[in-house]
């Protein structure tokens with residue numbers, strides 16, 4: 001049976017099944033497209049897999065986190081990790097160790113409660129407050145004593161100090177600003193050390209020369225320089241004469257002396273500019289100045305700095321030549337006279353004062369978008385954090401034609417394709433675990449882009465920001481990856497998928513345990529997809545339609561299985577997800593087709609990322625297969641055409657089809673006609689064809705489509721409508737105009753639908 005015949009049978013089956021028809025109408029019908037950012041009341045139904053995360057208070061995860069002080073080895077760490085390390089170091093074996101472990105977990109829970117939705121506070125203060133709260137809850141005196149001792153001893157063993165933060169609306173800004181501050185301190189110190197070193201070496205050359213000059217080597221000058229307490233017994237006249245006569249101690253040439261002074265002046269001015277105080281370096285105000293909120297401004301600022309940087313690097317290069325005594329006036333004078341920005345090396349360009357730009361996705365106008373592209377295609381040391389507040393545009397199908405943001409998710413993938421910038425895509429929920437990678441981007445000698453999803457600016461009551469962001473990664477709506485050009489030339493070295501659960505799979509699969517109405521314990525394997533992620537957003541509530549138990553149908557398929565079926569073979573199936581209502585009752589919920597399309601798109605993008613990350617890489621798999629065949633000397637497989645049964649065999653198979661059962665209704669095969677028609681009663685009123693050509697397609701009184709006038713457009717219009725009809729019920733027939741351009745190709749495309 002060919003595909004057209006199969007489709008004919010499927011159509012008949014659907015036509016005869018009123019309940020299935022109704023379920024298909026729900027799945028394929030139009031849903032309302034949301035327009036506004038996600039705020040407001042949480043949805044009434046939540047994905048079944050969220051049941052384990054309803055109460056985050058009792059779960060240990062990566063928040064709160066500690067932003068560590070600048071002199072620590074790391075810039076941040078989850079509080080849970082700090083406590084675990086402490087237990088590993090401090091808890092003795094046996095019952096006492098077990099009590100210490102429990103005390104520290106209790107302290108961690110209390111710190112978490114104190115820091116949830118609170119402004120950031122210092123760890124030592126929170127530790128003290130949490131200790132007091134824990135003690136106030138201990139009733140027995142002996143237990144109180146042990147608890148106090150355990151918590152105080154543990155506190156004195158904590159090496160880390162810093163501020164405790166929660167996963168709130170400001171988390172991206174706080175985390176990145178803190179990391180930037182730490183890295184600027186480290187790099188600023190290194191830059192100043194290099195500068196100080198050069199200044200000291202130049203000064204030594206100049207001082208030595210001064211000591212040899214006629215004035216400096218006069219007997220009086222030597223006597224004064226030596227001081228009266230060291231002068232006894234020294235013949236300054238003889239010393240002066242000796243210094244002046246040594247052929248190796250000739251004074252510097254005037255031109256060289258002038259050059260050294262000029263260079264020293266530039267370097268000392270730079271030292272003054274950076275600040276020579278004894279306090280923290282670089283100063284907080286200098287770090288703050290390096291943080292901006294516009295890509296356009298960052299480029300303008302570096303442009304303004306360029307002339308200064310040209311002078312500085314010219315001075316540095318001359319200084320190095322002088323220190324190594326390699327400056328050759330015949331060669332270098334002309335070179336440095338013409339020195340401008342074109343002479344700067346890539347490394348030196350990257351030595352421009354680094355800047356950090358933080359912009360939210362909605363703030364990117366056309367100018368900033370093009371400035372961002374300029375930054376990413378340059379070697380400039382500008383680090384850009386693009387914070388995504390809106391839903392990733394991998395899901396834009398559910399947002400309707402307007403889409404969300406439109407470019408935000410593709411941005412990180414596109415920037416990765418440029419190969420030179422450092423790129424990271426993640427959500428804020430993973431930041432404490434990705435601090436090493438965040439810092440690597442800041443240390444990278446060139447542009448860096450961080451695309452970070454943080455959820456809506458306003459909190460939604462009842463929806464945890466941490467859970468929302470964690471499920472964006474888990475569902476493949478916003479996978480996490482890093483592209484670090486500094487790690488090597490090969491993709492395998494520079495690209496990594498990080499912290500995406502079950503990275504080998506299209507979707508993470510989890511067991512869901514529940515009880516049926518008879519109290520039997522059951523377990524279901526459930527795929528976690530973008531549809532689960534979107535369920536946290538009240539705007540999509542209309543896209544989830546629960547079905548009463550009595551309306552369940554054998555053609556209802558769990559979404560994970562539905563997504564594994566090829567699009568063209570999914571006809572007649574209705575995808576559903578398991579969701580819980582507020583009373584914890586489980587429902588099968590039909591998912592509208594817009595959500596399914598969004599999930600399919602996420603799967604496609606995830607597949608590309610898997611390939612880049614070396615998972616199921618198609619080139620590698622082909623090579624392996626070729627090798628396997630070669631090893632067993634297996635001939636190449638026959639082509640599909642050669643493997644197909646001969647026409648005679650097909651005829652035989654048709655002849656032996658099962659006899660019609662008693663009472664079975666003769667199937668109403670699709671009418672054989674050259675004229676275009678629609679199986680109107682199967683129409684789901686999705687508007688696709690009527691929006692495409694309202695003269696050609698129209699709705700009847702039951703809001704189901706029919707062909708109003710097949711000649712109100714071209715045959716191509718008909719074919720395209722047929723190809724886009726979600727239930728494949730538009731039959732284009734034969735062309736009215738047999739001479740329409742490209743008619744042969746159009747007839748081929750029409751075949752599956754006639």
Ligand code: SF4
Nearest residue numbers: 683684686687689725
């Ligand atoms: S016939 Fe038109 S309106 Fe009906 S389902 Fe197909 S495309 Fe949608």
